[in-house]
Amino acid sequence: MQEHIQLDPKEINDIALSPILETPKWWFPAVLISFGFIVAGLSAFFYMVYNGLGVTGLNRPVFWGFFIVNFVFWIGISHAGIMISAILRLTQAEWRRPITRAAEVLTVFSLMAALHTPLFHVGRPWRTYWVFPYDFSRGVWPNVRSPFVWDPSAVGTYLIASTLFVIICLLPDLAIIRDRTTGLRSKIYGILCLGWRGTPRQWKMQTIVGILLSALVLPVFVSVHSIVSWDFAVIVGVEGWHSTIFAPYFIIGAIHSGVSAVATFMVIMMWAWKGNNKILRPDHLDAIGRLLIIVATTWFLFLFLEISFALFTLERPEIVLRELQFFKWPFSGLFILFLLTAYFIPVPMWMFKKVRRSLPLMFITTILVNIGMWLERFLIIVPSLSRKTPFAFDWGSYTPSIVEILIVTETFAFVIFGLLLFSKFLPLIPIFDIKEGMVFRDEIKIGRRTVPASIRE
Amino acid sequence: MNPHVITAKATLDKKSKINNTLIERHQRSSNYFWRIITLLSIFFILGIVGFVMKLSSGFSDKVIWGYYAAMFAFILTTAQAAPMVAIAPRMAKAHWRRPISRTAEIWTIVGLFNLILFIPLLWVLPSLEDGRRSLWFWNVAPEFHGVPVFSPHIWATLALCALVFIGILLLWVSALPDLALIRDKGNGWQQKIAAKLSRNWIGTSAQWHWLYHRMGILGALYFAMMVFVHFLISIDFLLVLIPGWIDALIPITHAANALQAGVATMMLTMFCLRQFGGYKDYIGHDQVWALGKLLFALSLLWFWFWFSSFNVLWYGKKSNEQSVISLLMTGPYLKIFICVFILNFVFPLLMMIWNPVRRSFWGPPLIASGVIIGTFLDRIRLYVAAYSVPGIGDPNVSKHELQSIPLAHLPEISDIFIMIGFISGSILVFMLATKIIPVINIWEQKEVVLYEIHKKFHRTEVKILGKPD
Numbered sequence: 017m018q019e020h021i022q023l024d025p026k027e028i029n030d031i032a033l034s035p036i037l038e039t040p041k042w043w044f045p046a047v048l049i050s051f052g053f054i055v056a057g058l059s060a061f062f063y064m065v066y067n068g069l070g071v072t073g074l075n076r077p078v079f080w081g082f083f084i085v086n087f088v089f090w091i092g093i094s095h096a097g098i099m100i101s102a103i104l105r106l107t108q109a110e111w112r113r114p115i116t117r118a119a120e121v122l123t124v125f126s127l128m129a130a131l132h133t134p135l136f137h138v139g140r141p142w143r144t145y146w147v148f149p150y151d152f153s154r155g156v157w158p159n160v161r162s163p164f165v166w167d168p169s170a171v172g173t174y175l176i177a178s179t180l181f182v183i184i185c186l187l188p189d190l191a192i193i194r195d196r197t198t199g200l201r202s203k204i205y206g207i208l209c210l211g212w213r214g215t216p217r218q219w220k221m222q223t224i225v226g227i228l229l230s231a232l233v234l235p236v237f238v239s240v241h242s243i244v245s246w247d248f249a250v251i252v253g254v255e256g257w258h259s260t261i262f263a264p265y266f267i268i269g270a271i272h273s274g275v276s277a278v279a280t281f282m283v284i285m286m287w288a289w290k291g292n293n294k295i296l297r298p299d300h301l302d303a304i305g306r307l308l309i310i311v312a313t314t315w316f317l318f319l320f321l322e323i324s325f326a327l328f329t330l331e332r333p334e335i336v337l338r339e340l341q342f343f344k345w346p347f348s349g350l351f352i353l354f355l356l357t358a359y360f361i362p363v364p365m366w367m368f369k370k371v372r373r374s375l376p377l378m379f380i381t382t383i384l385v386n387i388g389m390w391l392e393r394f395l396i397i398v399p400s401l402s403r404k405t406p407f408a409f410d411w412g413s414y415t416p417s418i419v420e421i422l423i424v425t426e427t428f429a430f431v432i433f434g435l436l437l438f439s440k441f442l443p444l445i446p447i448f449d450i451k452e453g454m455v456f457r458d459e460i461k462i463g464r465r466t467v468p469a470s471i472r473e
Numbered sequence: 474m475n476p477h478v479i480t481a482k483a484t485l486d487k488k489s490k491i492n493n494t495l496i497e498r499h500q501r502s503s504n505y506f507w508r509i510i511t512l513l514s515i516f517f518i519l520g521i522v523g524f525v526m527k528l529s530s531g532f533s534d535k536v537i538w539g540y541y542a543a544m545f546a547f548i549l550t551t552a553q554a555a556p557m558v559a560i561a562p563r564m565a566k567a568h569w570r571r572p573i574s575r576t577a578e579i580w581t582i583v584g585l586f587n588l589i590l591f592i593p594l595l596w597v598l599p600s601l602e603d604g605r606r607s608l609w610f611w612n613v614a615p616e617f618h619g620v621p622v623f624s625p626h627i628w629a630t631l632a633l634c635a636l637v638f639i640g641i642l643l644l645w646v647s648a649l650p651d652l653a654l655i656r657d658k659g660n661g662w663q664q665k666i667a668a669k670l671s672r673n674w675i676g677t678s679a680q681w682h683w684l685y686h687r688m689g690i691l692g693a694l695y696f697a698m699m700v701f702v703h704f705l706i707s708i709d710f711l712l713v714l715i716p717g718w719i720d721a722l723i724p725i726t727h728a729a730n731a732l733q734a735g736v737a738t739m740m741l742t743m744f745c746l747r748q749f750g751g752y753k754d755y756i757g758h759d760q761v762w763a764l765g766k767l768l769f770a771l772s773l774l775w776f777w778f779w780f781s782s783f784n785v786l787w788y789g790k791k792s793n794e795q796s797v798i799s800l801l802m803t804g805p806y807l808k809i810f811i812c813v814f815i816l817n818f819v820f821p822l823l824m825m826i827w828n829p830v831r832r833s834f835w836g837p838p839l840i841a842s843g844v845i846i847g848t849f850l851d852r853i854r855l856y857v858a859a860y861s862v863p864g865i866g867d868p869n870v871s872k873h874e875l876q877s878i879p880l881a882h883l884p885e886i887s888d889i890f891i892m893i894g895f896i897s898g899s900i901l902v903f904m905l906a907t908k909i910i911p912v913i914n915i916w917e918q919k920e921v922v923l924y925e926i927h928k929k930f931h932r933t934e935v936k937i938l939g940k941p942d
Contacts, residue, residue: 161788238777250788258789261721263781317700318725325721328608330873460939462923467939471930 019297020468025451029192031291032445036193040288043440050433057426060419061136069139071419078401078414083137086424088266088393090130090431091171091244093386095267096274097123097178098237102230110470111303113453114295117446118285119278120182125434126277127175129427134167136423163246170236170243177233184225187212188448241266248396255337256326256400265318272308272315272358273389276382279304281435283379285444295445298373305372312363312385333403341399350391358388488919495918496658498751499911505749506904513901520894526887532596539860540888542594542710543852544895548587549706550727550848552899554699554735555580555742556640558764559647560692566940569759571921575914576746577739578647581640581695582906583899588637590895595626597860598710606873607713625709632705636698643691646684649674650916666909703728714859715800717793717874720786726778733771733817734848740764740841742903746912747834755913758832765825765837768844772821779818796875800858805881809854816847857882 023031064071074081100119104112135141147158147168158165190209194202212218245266248257259265279301286296326334341347362381365371372378404411438444456471530537559577562570600622601611609624610617621627652671655664674680707727712718743764747756783802786794802810820843830836861882862875884892924939
């Protein structure tokens with residue numbers, strides 16, 4: 017990391033707190049636009065509640081459409097936070113420091129977005145509580161062996177753990193804002209920082225909790241997308257879904273899309289708040305680009321195995337499904353677009369250091385990945401259901417209605433809205449982590465070369 | 474920020490000490506060492522006897538070759554995966570790998586031994602004409618009419634040869650500076666061999682640049698080829714032999730099991746070198762700690778991969794999948810499966826969560842021993858079960874479902890000889906190789922002297938490690 021800029025604590029405070037203490041010109045319009053989309057989406061939702069699911073493009077046998085595609089997509093994005101924050105923290109990767117907070121916050125908002133999509137999908141959201149096996153008196157017990165029951169508990173646990181993770185890491189930073197604001201704001205931040213004074217004991221506890229949460233949240237992270245994958249994989253009746261590889265395949269796909277989303281968010285942070293460019297360097301994009309090459313290639317390997325083993329069965333329905341996915345319009349076009357955007361365009365580009373260090377190119381390639389990964393989920397769900405099955409009296413394709421498009425757009429607007437609000441009230445750059453990194457950083461001069469170094473236990 | 478300056482003078486003494494100590498240890502052979510070599514040789518001869526007994530039974534009855542196939546898979550999973558402990562941390566520029574990277578690379582030589590063991594399996598494996606399903610899609614449609622009927626045999630052999638070749642090349646390239654050092658400072662027959670192997674290495678900047686570059690490429694190639702070989706072996710020599718077993722995860726599981734067993738192999742090797750090889754000054758807490766964490770993570774991964782497969786197969790209640798579960802887990806191999814589950818997952822999980830165990834010199838090697846035994850039993854569970862299916866080479870295979878669960882196939886005396894002999898043979902090859910190539914990477918040890926300094930930080934002393942780009 018030769019491009020590192022050594023900053024003193026005051027400079028770090030100024031850079032990280034400027035989005036909170038000053039409001040950029042673009043902030044209000046951005047909030048208003050995203051809020052507008054949220055209102056439009058919610059209006060569409062209430063319209064759907066009033067008129068029933070018939071206003072969507074869902075039909076027999078395509079019972080799962082845009083809502084479930086979007087649910088899986090956002091669960092995937094939510095894997096960014098833990099991948100970047102927990103794993104890199106445990107492996108002591110120094111380059112993680114400026115991007116951990118952004119990744120964790122992205123996790124929280126994307127989980128919220130993911131959670132409300134199935135809520136819309138069920139048609140009668142006021143009966144969602146039926147999923148929880150809480151009421152002995154009702155005598156109605158959901159099937160605890162069903163992944164649909166595992167889903168809410170896994171995603172809920174993940175949301176709680178991720179939120180805790182963000183709060184624990186925010187405490188020292190909240191105290192800094194408390195000390196730099198006055199009046200009511202100072203009082204609110206004072207309450208939020210839970211009496212943080214920065215005593216040695218508090219630092220020790222905060223470090224231990226951070227490490228413990230990193231380690232404990234990892235199994236939750238793995239279980240969440242595994243369970244989401246089993247929503248599909250345990251079903252025998254739908255071709256293309258009953259595959260043992262689904263759990264790891266979904267996880268690695270989630271990491272691929274999640275880390276790409278973090279890279280996109282990093283570029284936006286560098287563009288939106290110029291001060292961040294002293295902390296977020298092209299080196300960080302370079303590192304994340306290299307990580308993405310490995311993740312994307314592993315994901316591609318899983319995709320290859322998934323398709324190969326589907327054909328390996330030599331069962332006619334499975335082969336017909338694959339023909340539909342690969343060779344029949346419009347799925348064939350979407351499949352080609354999916355392969356190009358999720359792998360064949362971005363990965364060869366990331367091979368070049370210049371691309372990995374370029375803000376616009378990283379922005380484009382990582383956005384492409386997420387277009388591809390959204391399409392991947394669509395291609396897993398819709399063609400499999402569109403096929404004629406032995407007991408189906410009706411079959412055909414699926415076209416999303418404007419209601420579904422508006423609701424899906426609402427989830428994207430919700431995440432953007434959430435991130436914008438967060439950036440206004442809480443620091444997106446982890447101040448204490450950056451300061452620690454500056455203290456740990458050192459250099460060693462060997463002959464005529466200066467080698468970056470850092471303190472280790 | 475003022476960089477800490479490391480002068481040539483400051484490092485000269487340390488480097489010279491490393492040279493002298495490690496060359497002296499490399500050239501010294503105790504009676505103890507030769508006694509072990511003799512014992513291993515006797516066991517190895519026993520293995521050859523077992524092999525000849527097996528050969529005399531011919532290749533027509535595939536059932537009797539189950540344990541042999543399991544032995545081949547076991548060596549592939551342990552010894553041939555151990556070099557990843559050198560390759561992956563080197564890519565991540567982790568300094569802890571330095572004292573053990575050469576040890577890991579020397580295990581690649583055992584690949585040559587395993588390649589010889591592989592040859593009989595080519596006769597044991599039936600051609601694709603028996604009608605079993607295969608990822609080569611032989612004769613399933615007009616587009617596949619050109620696929621050779623011996624595709625599994627051809628590609629597995631080529632891939633295994635490539636893996637062994639790349640591994641040995643990696644070892645040789647990485648050992649060049651040390652071989653040159655022995656050429657210049659050593660004596661006796663080891664010096665003569667080193668002189669030949671070290672070519673013209675004199676340590677110019679161009680040569681060092683070449684060395685780093687080649688090590689990077691060969692390491693990446695070895696990793697890719699190792700995964701590819703595990704894919705081919707796990708599919709063509711295992712999965713397709715059980716009719717109705719459709720498990721897209723098995724190639725990845727096989728490769729991930731290899732990473733776990735490879736780390737366990739290295740942990741145990743490292744323990745032996747430290748305790749009995751006289752390398753206490755070089756192999757320390759850093760290595761045990763780092764490998765322990767890796768082993769812990771890979772043990773959790775073992776469970777996750779197993780459960781991902783099991784859950785889907787069990788939940789579907791399809792008859793072909795229930796038969797597979799019955800054969801491999803709940804049926805004749807239930808006891809072995811329980812042992813595998815405990816040794817590869819439960820034992821590491823329950824032990825490794827304790828910091829005192831993970832930080833001790835005895836804890837992780839003890840767990841690693843369990844993992845190696847577990848992996849050995851796992852290969853027996855999978856391969857012996859697969860080879861005991863009566864349908865192999867039989868037209869019944871085309872039903873693509875296990876018609877009845879075969880009974881557990883117990884080892885014969887020749888199988889026991891083969892297991893003892895071939896494990897001893899692998900260790901023997903490894904130990905003999907350490908007499909030619911230094912078991913501790915001397916140049917990497919000297920290199921870290923340049924990157925490591927200690928300084929006072931407030932009231933404590935800290936280690937500062939350089940990480941070159």
